[in-house]
Amino acid sequence: MFQKLSPEDRASALSELSDWEELDGRDAIRRKFVFTDFNEAWGFISRIAMEAERRDHHPEWSNVWATVDITLSTHDCDGLSSRDVELARFIDKIVP
Numbered sequence: 001m002f003q004k005l006s007p008e009d010r011a012s013a014l015s016e017l018s019d020w021e022e023l024d025g026r027d028a029i030r031r032k033f034v035f036t037d038f039n040e041a042w043g044f045i046s047r048i049a050m051e052a053e054r055r056d057h058h059p060e061w062s063n064v065w066a067t068v069d070i071t072l073s074t075h076d077c078d079g080l081s082s083r084d085v086e087l088a089r090f091i092d093k094i095v096p
Contacts, residue, residue: 042063
C-alpha cells in the first residue's frame with residue numbers, strides 16, 4: 001500500500017519535476033507533451049505503457065493527434081505518491 005507524499009516530499013518532488021503542474025482540486029500532477037506528428041506521440045505512449053505495466057502503475061492520459069496529456073495520481077491512496085514521482089521521472093527521461 002502506498003501513502004500520499006508528505007508536504008515536504010511533495011514540495012521536493014515538484015521542484016525536481018519542473019515541467020509537471022499540480023491540478024486544481026485534485027491531488028495529482030499533469031504534463032502536456034506536443035510532438036511533431038501522431039506517430040511520434042504514439043511511440044511515446046507505447047514506451048510509457050510498457051513501463052507502466054511493468055510497474056503496475058498506470059497513468060491517466062489522452063492523445064489527440066500529436067498531443068499527449070498525462071495525469072499521475074495513485075488511486076490506492078487517493079493522491080500523489082512516490083509511484084507517481086517515479087513514473088514522472090521515467091517519462092521525463094524518454095521525452096524525445
